[in-house]
Amino acid sequence: MLVDRMIEPEVSGDGEMLEEDLPKERVIHSExxxxxxxVEVITQTIREMESPVTSTSEQLPQATSHLHDLAKxxxxxxxxxxxxxxxxxxxxxxxxHQLEQLRANVAGRAVKDLDAILTIVKADxxxxxxxxxxxxxxxxxxxxxxxxxxxxTEIQHKLLKLVVIFGIQQQKGVAGTSGEGRGYEMLRQxxxxxxxxxxxxxxDSIMSEYGMS
Amino acid sequence: xxxxxxxxLVVDDMSTMRRIVKNVLxxxxxxxxxxxxxxxxxxxxxxxxxxxxxxxxxxxxxxxxIDLLRAVRADAELKTLPFLMVTAEAQKENLILAVQAGVSxxxxxxxxxxxxxxxxxxxxxxxxxxxx
Numbered sequence: 001m002l003v004d005r006m007i008e009p010e011v012s013g014d015g016e017m018l019e020e021d022l023p024k025e026r027v028i029h030s031e032x033x034x035x036x037x038x039v040e041v042i043t044q045t046i047r048e049m050e051s052p053v054t055s056t057s058e059q060l061p062q063a064t065s066h067l068h069d070l071a072k073x074x075x076x077x078x079x080x081x082x083x084x085x086x087x088x089x090x091x092x093x094x095x096x097h098q099l100e101q102l103r104a105n106v107a108g109r110a111v112k113d114l115d116a117i118l119t120i121v122k123a124d125x126x127x128x129x130x131x132x133x134x135x136x137x138x139x140x141x142x143x144x145x146x147x148x149x150x151x152x153t154e155i156q157h158k159l160l161k162l163v164v165i166f167g168i169q170q171q172k173g174v175a176g177t178s179g180e181g182r183g184y185e186m187l188r189q190x191x192x193x194x195x196x197x198x199x200x201x202x203x204d205s206i207m208s209e210y211g212m213s
Numbered sequence: 214x215x216x217x218x219x220x221x222l223v224v225d226d227m228s229t230m231r232r233i234v235k236n237v238l239x240x241x242x243x244x245x246x247x248x249x250x251x252x253x254x255x256x257x258x259x260x261x262x263x264x265x266x267x268x269x270x271x272x273x274x275x276x277x278x279i280d281l282l283r284a285v286r287a288d289a290e291l292k293t294l295p296f297l298m299v300t301a302e303a304q305k306e307n308l309i310l311a312v313q314a315g316v317s318x319x320x321x322x323x324x325x326x327x328x329x330x331x332x333x334x335x336x337x338x339x340x341x342x343x344x345x
Contacts (some may be wrong), residue, residue: 068317086236112232125240129326132236136323139230140301143272200321200328203308213326 052179053159060156071145078138081131089128096121215330215337217242219265224248224281225256225299226273230322234268234299237326241333252276256284259291266333269306271300280312288317295336299324 099121103114221243224233231248238246247264251254253276255269267285271278278298285291298311300320311319318332 016252075227075229080233082229082232082236126326129237129240133324133326133329136230136233139227140322142227143301179327200324203319203321206305207306207312212312212318 017191053162057156057159060152060159064152067145067152071142074138074141076137081135085131089125092121092124092128117160215241215333216265219243220247220254220263221266221268222247222249222258222264223257224250224252224267224269224273224278226250226270226307230270234329237329238268239276240326242331252281252284254318255281259285259294259314262290264294265266267296268299271298271311278305279314282311282314282316297336299329299334312345
């Protein structure tokens with residue numbers, strides 16, 4: 001064993017070990033042997049970690065790419081829904097206009113019937129507008145995704161550093177290692193955004209404290 | 214009373230949000246609506262003149278909404294321009310920063326059309342009160 005080779009017992013000038021040094025030397029030898037075993041176990045554990053750590057650090061860019069795709073897909077989908085809603089709104093306006101013209105030229109029960117239809121058509125204006133507004137979720141999703149991407153990038157850097165520090169493998173072109181701690185900061189922001197984000201009524205309350213209604 | 218004849222600048226780096234805010238503003242009655250992708254782009258357009266309202270996001274590349282607000286308030290020509298912040302950045306510290314910088318009002322995403330309209334009515338109500 002490495003320790004056996006390195007630790008030679010202390011000997012006197014004529015090559016004889018002093019008798020009083022023997023117990024102390026045995027204790028040190030025994031402790032070093034235990035320490036060596038411990039280091040060997042750690043080394044073995046690190047070797048066993050090689051595959052999962054390397055695999056995880058290699059999968060993270062893929063996860064980041066998926067998240068970017070997700071943001072892009074929600075953006076494209078949102079634009080599509082907005083376009084369709086705009087078409088519906090244009091049609092609704094035409095229908096409303098034509099119904100109003102028709103109403104001006106009829107009498108009796110037809111007026112009541114047309115009024116009932118107009119009420120429904122006008123109510124759809126608000127519903128279509130609410131569809132537009134509800135789509136603002138996409139902006140929130142995109143912002144969260146961006147924060148997640150930053151966190152994942154930071155984790156990837158940390159894993160790669162771990163790999164390099166323990167000599168599991170040669171570093172494979174770690175891109176952009178600057179901004180240490182930024183991922184944690186973004187994670188903190190992500191977490192805090194879930195817990196401390198203000199609701200509109202609270203915003204209004206704070207604004208009113210500043211004399212703004 | 215909202216003067217829907219004024220020119221409005223919608224500032225947001227997300228094209229979807231610009232489109233959504235524009236549609237809501239159109240529904241309220243505004244017809245002259247322009248867009249900017251970030252604070253710097255917005256400032257250039259605002260300095261060209263003619264705008265009566267800014268509706269801006271907070272988180273944007275190049276120049277953030279809060280920096281745009283400060284630049285607007287520091288500009289002699291633009292300092293009284295109504296400025297509505299529409300943002301997901303709704304932490305108390307940010308709200309206080311915006312108030313200190315002179316924001317006219319603050320809407321949290323996701324918002325409803327009624328909230329946006331209500332805020333605009335308050336902004337223009339206040340502007341009218343100040344002017345009269």
